[in-house]
Amino acid sequence: xxxxxxxxxxxxxxxxxxxxxxxxxxxxxxxxxxxxxxxxxxxxxxxxxxxxxxxxxxxxxxxxxxxxxxxxxxxxxxxxxxxxxxxxxxxxxxxxxxxxxxxxxxxxxxxxxxxxxxxxxxxxxxxxxxxxxxxxxxxxxxxxxxxxxxxxxxxxxxxxxxxxxxxxxxxxxxxxxxxxxxxxxxxxxxxxxxxxxxxxxxxxxxxxxxxxxxxxxxxxxxxxxxxxxxxxxxxxxxxxxxxxxxxxxxxx
Amino acid sequence: xxxxxxxxxxxxxxxxxxxxxxxxxxxxxxxxxxxxxxxxxxxxxxxxxxxxxxxxxxxxxxxxxxxxxxxxxxxxxxxxxxxxxxxxxxxxxxxxxxxxxxxxxxxxxxxxxxxxxxxxxxxxxxxxxxxxxxxxxxxxxxxxxxxxxxxxxxxxxxxxxxxxxxxxxxxxxxxxxxxxxxxxxxxxxxxxxxxxxxxxxxxxxxxxxxxxxxxxxxxxxxxxxxxxxxxxxxxxxxxxxxxxxxxxxxxx
DNA sequence: GTTGACTCTCACGTTGCGTGATACCTTATC
DNA sequence: GATAAGGTATCACGCAACGTGAGAGTCAAC
Numbered sequence: 001x002x003x004x005x006x007x008x009x010x011x012x013x014x015x016x017x018x019x020x021x022x023x024x025x026x027x028x029x030x031x032x033x034x035x036x037x038x039x040x041x042x043x044x045x046x047x048x049x050x051x052x053x054x055x056x057x058x059x060x061x062x063x064x065x066x067x068x069x070x071x072x073x074x075x076x077x078x079x080x081x082x083x084x085x086x087x088x089x090x091x092x093x094x095x096x097x098x099x100x101x102x103x104x105x106x107x108x109x110x111x112x113x114x115x116x117x118x119x120x121x122x123x124x125x126x127x128x129x130x131x132x133x134x135x136x137x138x139x140x141x142x143x144x145x146x147x148x149x150x151x152x153x154x155x156x157x158x159x160x161x162x163x164x165x166x167x168x169x170x171x172x173x174x175x176x177x178x179x180x181x182x183x184x185x186x187x188x189x190x191x192x193x194x195x196x197x198x199x200x201x202x203x204x205x206x207x208x209x210x211x212x213x214x215x216x217x218x219x220x221x222x223x224x225x226x227x228x229x230x231x232x233x234x235x236x237x238x239x240x241x242x243x244x245x246x247x248x249x250x251x252x
Numbered sequence: 253x254x255x256x257x258x259x260x261x262x263x264x265x266x267x268x269x270x271x272x273x274x275x276x277x278x279x280x281x282x283x284x285x286x287x288x289x290x291x292x293x294x295x296x297x298x299x300x301x302x303x304x305x306x307x308x309x310x311x312x313x314x315x316x317x318x319x320x321x322x323x324x325x326x327x328x329x330x331x332x333x334x335x336x337x338x339x340x341x342x343x344x345x346x347x348x349x350x351x352x353x354x355x356x357x358x359x360x361x362x363x364x365x366x367x368x369x370x371x372x373x374x375x376x377x378x379x380x381x382x383x384x385x386x387x388x389x390x391x392x393x394x395x396x397x398x399x400x401x402x403x404x405x406x407x408x409x410x411x412x413x414x415x416x417x418x419x420x421x422x423x424x425x426x427x428x429x430x431x432x433x434x435x436x437x438x439x440x441x442x443x444x445x446x447x448x449x450x451x452x453x454x455x456x457x458x459x460x461x462x463x464x465x466x467x468x469x470x471x472x473x474x475x476x477x478x479x480x481x482x483x484x485x486x487x488x489x490x491x492x493x494x495x496x497x498x499x500x501x502x503x504x
Numbered sequence: 505g506t507t508g509a510c511t512c513t514c515a516c517g518t519t520g521c522g523t524g525a526t527a528c529c530t531t532a533t534c
Numbered sequence: 535g536a537t538a539a540g541g542t543a544t545c546a547c548g549c550a551a552c553g554t555g556a557g558a559g560t561c562a563a564c
Binding site for chain 3: 256257258268272288289290291
């Protein structure tokens with residue numbers, strides 16, 4: 001059986017243009033060209049095309065597909081395994097992005113509806129709901145059990161590291177608000193917040209006058225700290241550092 | 253404060269070309285142009301850029317970002333939620349592709365009996381359910397066995413934080429051993445361990461070349477960190493920092 | 505006043521095709 | 535054998551988000 005472009009296209013579910021393109025880049029040449037310059041394909045090319053489409057579906061670039069098909073099983077396995085790695089890191093990446101989106105949604109909601117509870121406990125609420133639904137659908141847990149589990153998780157979330165981080169976030173958020181209001185680092189409202197920051201730092205270690213000021217400088221000078229604080233405001237680090245310096249001078 | 257292209261680029265971690273491009277498509281115009289046709293940016297643009305980069309990180313197309321930033325919180329939430337949907341379906345899609353790859357690899361190997369360890373090694377809890385379903389479908393494990401396995405996994409998860417800390421400790425210990433053996437920071441053995449350190453750090457955040465190098469410096473310069481690392485070796489921090497710098501240069 | 509670092513504006517390259525534009529060929533019908 | 539419908543061919547631009555020079559002007563420092 002001989003196929004023209006359109007026939008082969010229909011048979012394999014690609015466009016005519018795609019066949020033209022694959023010919024152009026030398027990925028899939030027709031069996032022969034007619035006197036009219038038409039492309040004619042045979043069974044062999046159909047089989048080849050199916051292989052190409054298989055690897056394409058996996059997201060492997062065409063240039064790699066060209067290599068892969070010509071190579072032996074051993075090389076194929078190696079390529080597939082390395083591609084698998086890429087896909088796995090994509091999974092991780094995407095999972096993190098979804099978390100970030102959930103955070104942002106929660107925060108935006110907090111701004112619009114002032115739901116403190118949701119901001120505090122339900123940071124991952126979107127994601128959580130999906131899970132719960134899945135688990136209950138599968139019959140792994142009853143609705144009652146789920147309720148109990150929810151309480152537990154809530155209890156756990158209030159403890160330890162998470163809670164502390166959330167406290168820190170709250171202080172920073174308040175400071176960022178103060179920045180928006182154009183308050184100065186030495187004004188009473190800001191200094192009150194810095195006192196909270198100082199109390200929060202004491203969770204980890206007790207700074208003296210010098211080291212507390214130094215910590216502020218650290219926030220400014222080291223990129224990863226600076227970048228972390230940029231989520232609140234591009235110059236949050238500088239603002240906080242100045243406020244900390246003043247606090248240290250007056251109180252420590 | 254006024255920024256030229258390069259200054260703003262460095263500050264925000266994008267390329268000069270990107271700023272040119274954003275100007276060209278009208279996403280981010282400079283505050284004004286000089287007589288020399290230079291672009292000059294102010295605080296306002298910096299703030300704007302931070303927002304742009306945040307949404308870009310989520311994989312939202314620039315054209316949508318333009319809309320999103322101008323819109324109110326309600327619309328932002330809607331856009332984020334719909335983008336979340338896309339990311340979730342990407343997750344499903346990718347999960348399926350990985351399964352297909354695994355199948356193909358197995359077939360190429362001509363090996364129908366896969367090893368349990370191979371299947372379980374390095375699995376993230378997020379993907380666990382997908383694999384469980386797969387394993388049970390294939391008849392490699394019974395539902396009861398799976399239940400038992402689930403308990404174990406749950407056990408790991410409960411002291412997940414401690415486990416992560418232990419992993420970090422193990423890496424540091426191995427690096428300290430390498431130091432004792434007088435291995436250089438740039439030798440393959442040490443670099444392999446640094447890769448592990450990098451992977452470990454990714455539990456918390458994903459550093460790029462600059463920030464990973466910066467983290468190494470931080471280890472040296474900040475007393476708290478330095479003291480912490482002295483438990484392994486008096487100059488552990490310096491050794492690690494140098495090894496991290498090399499790793500970042502070569503790999504990031 | 506001479507570097508060296510920085511800036512500008514083109515303009516092409518990347519990936520995998522989609523979408524015409526324009527012209528030639530084949531097949532069926534009248 | 536004319537005509538219309540439908541298939542085929544070769545350009546060639548377009549997209550998304552910039553990277554990467556090329557060539558030329560500008561700024562700050564020694």
